[in-house]
Amino acid sequence: MKSSDRDFLCLDLLTEILKLPVKSIIRFNCVSKQWRHLFRNPDFVSRHFNIARKKKFLIVYYCEGTLDIPVVVMHLFVDQDLVAYRNMRRQLPPHFVNLFVFNFCVESGLICLFDRTKSRITISNPATREFKILPECNDGIPDKSYTFAHTLGFGLDPLSNDHKVVHIRSYVDEETNIQGPDHYAVYNMSTNSWRVIKHKESWLFECLGVCPNGSNACANGVYYWLTDYNILAFHLGREVFQLIESPCGGSFGRLLPLNDRISFWDTEMMDKSARTNEVWILNDESRWTKLLKIEPSPDFEKMFGFWKYGEVLAESATGEFVLCDLETHNSRQLGIKTRVRGDLLQVYTYEENLVSIKRD
Numbered sequence: 462m463k464s465s466d467r468d469f470l471c472l473d474l475l476t477e478i479l480k481l482p483v484k485s486i487i488r489f490n491c492v493s494k495q496w497r498h499l500f501r502n503p504d505f506v507s508r509h510f511n512i513a514r515k516k517k518f519l520i521v522y523y524c525e526g527t528l529d530i531p532v533v534v535m536h537l538f539v540d541q542d543l544v545a546y547r548n549m550r551r552q553l554p555p556h557f558v559n560l561f562v563f564n565f566c567v568e569s570g571l572i573c574l575f576d577r578t579k580s581r582i583t584i585s586n587p588a589t590r591e592f593k594i595l596p597e598c599n600d601g602i603p604d605k606s607y608t609f610a611h612t613l614g615f616g617l618d619p620l621s622n623d624h625k626v627v628h629i630r631s632y633v634d635e636e637t638n639i640q641g642p643d644h645y646a647v648y649n650m651s652t653n654s655w656r657v658i659k660h661k662e663s664w665l666f667e668c669l670g671v672c673p674n675g676s677n678a679c680a681n682g683v684y685y686w687l688t689d690y691n692i693l694a695f696h697l698g699r700e701v702f703q704l705i706e707s708p709c710g711g712s713f714g715r716l717l718p719l720n721d722r723i724s725f726w727d728t729e730m731m732d733k734s735a736r737t738n739e740v741w742i743l744n745d746e747s748r749w750t751k752l753l754k755i756e757p758s759p760d761f762e763k764m765f766g767f768w769k770y771g772e773v774l775a776e777s778a779t780g781e782f783v784l785c786d787l788e789t790h791n792s793r794q795l796g797i798k799t800r801v802r803g804d805l806l807q808v809y810t811y812e813e814n815l816v817s818i819k820r821d
Contacts, residue, residue, distance in 0.1 A: 479509050483588035483813045503622065506815045510570065514812040516540055519774070520549060520567060521782060521797060522560070524804035531800060533560040537587075537811065543768075543784065543795050552587035565807065566615035568679050570814025573615035573626055580608065582626060584615075584650065584818055591818040595626065598646045598655035606641065608632040612671045612686065616679030620698035624650040624816075627684060627695050629671070647700055650818070658700070680718040687716060692725075708741040708749035717766040718810070724752065726764055738764075755787065765808035776805040 478486065486509070490497045499505055519538040524531050535549040550557070557563065557574065566573040572585045585592040602608075614627035626648040633640050645658035671677075671693065677686045679697075686693045687707075694703040707725070714727040725741040738755045755764070755773075761783075765774040773785045775792075782797040782805060799805050 479505075479512050483509075483513070483815050486815060487589060500815065501817055506817075507622070509815050510812070513570075513814070516812065518811040518813075519543070519768075520572075520809040520811045521546075521805070522565060522807045522809070523782070523797060523799050524561075524806060525798075525800060531561065531804075533806070535560060536797070538795070546796070549587060552590060554583055554585055554592040556583075564611075564613055565809070566613055566677075566679070567809040567811060568615050569617045569624070570812050570816065571615075571624060571818070573613065575611060575613045577611070580611065582613070582628065582648075584624070584626070586814060586816065586818050588813040589815070589817065593650075593653075593818045595648055596653070596655070598628065598648070598657065600646075600655070600657045602630070602632060602644055603634050603636070603641070605635045606632045607635055614677070614679070614684035614686065614695055616682065616684050616697050618697040619682040621649075621651070625697050626650075627697075628655075656700070676715045678716045678718050678723060680723040681721045683723070685716045685723050687714070692716070703747075705743070705747055708751075709739070715763075715765075719767070724766075725749070726766065753787075761785070763805065765805075766810075774808055780804060 478489070486500055490500060517540045520535060521538060522533070522535045524533050535553075536546040537549045537552075538546045550560070553572075553574075556576075562576060562578045564575040564577065570586065570588060572587065574583045574585060575581070576583070580597075582595040583592055584595065608630045610631040612629040614629075616625065617623070618625050628644075628646050628648065630644040630646075631640070632644065646655045647658065648655050671686045671688050677684070679685070682697050684695045684697065685705075690707060692705040692707055694705055695701070696703065709725070709727045714725055717724050717726055719742060723743045725743070727739045727741070740752045740755065741749045742752050744750055761775045762778050762780075763776045765776070768774050768784060771787055773787060775783055775785050776799070777783050777792070780799040780801055782795045782799075783792040784795060785792040797805075
């Protein structure tokens, strides 16, 4: 932080401001240009985020309504009272009308959304109500081509303190009707530009069968995707791929961040009575360590990770969002019921971030 900023705000006042939610700090922008400059100072933003991230929220993305008229909604749960929530839709960009057509990645207080109908990527900060529609990246793709699959990754590069988007596209050349090599590109938010990763850097990862975005996650500067038999990792700092063996030899389950590491939850088995579900954590040597076993229960359809005090967030067999104590096996409902089981699409941990998407 600049010395002028230290002179302008005494340490006690600065400490109190750091404890305020983003909405309150934004109101102070009109006090003076100096305050506005301070609140955009990267050091201040980083300090505020380190304090704000101690207060966890949950974003729950699910489908309600009827079978004929499904409605996809996104709700934000408050840490102190999980039953009380507010609709996140009002905090998203105005062009997000039908949430059903979007894929989501949530990281460090920002949401990266991909519009499957228009092939458009948007980065949004719900706390500041800012958003940015990313430019397209078609370098290396024939003019007459059809993209039939998009895979998205999003996270914070700890080396540059910059948010990055990884976009993997599979396309077919319309003139030859031949599928081209997958197209890999990385977007830097600070420069608002893409870098295409050449095919020679990524050819080992063709035809892996990457699973939907809801099964993937970012942890400690690395984005992880489940594939048919392995896990594909992309190191955001060095911008290189890595192939990691799955602890269970398959893609049944989901990847979730856990204490700055990635964990694998083998909890989506077709026959729950056939085996005990397991939770694995990846250590620094790219080796998996079994964290715990979870006895299969006919009452739960999916599990979405730990919350607090050893409790696990889950979707029940009747389509209700519940919090389950693994020791007592007691559960409580959290006020959400989907149309049918399996319609709880994804659950994300969320922290407010003051970072500006629209650079001055």
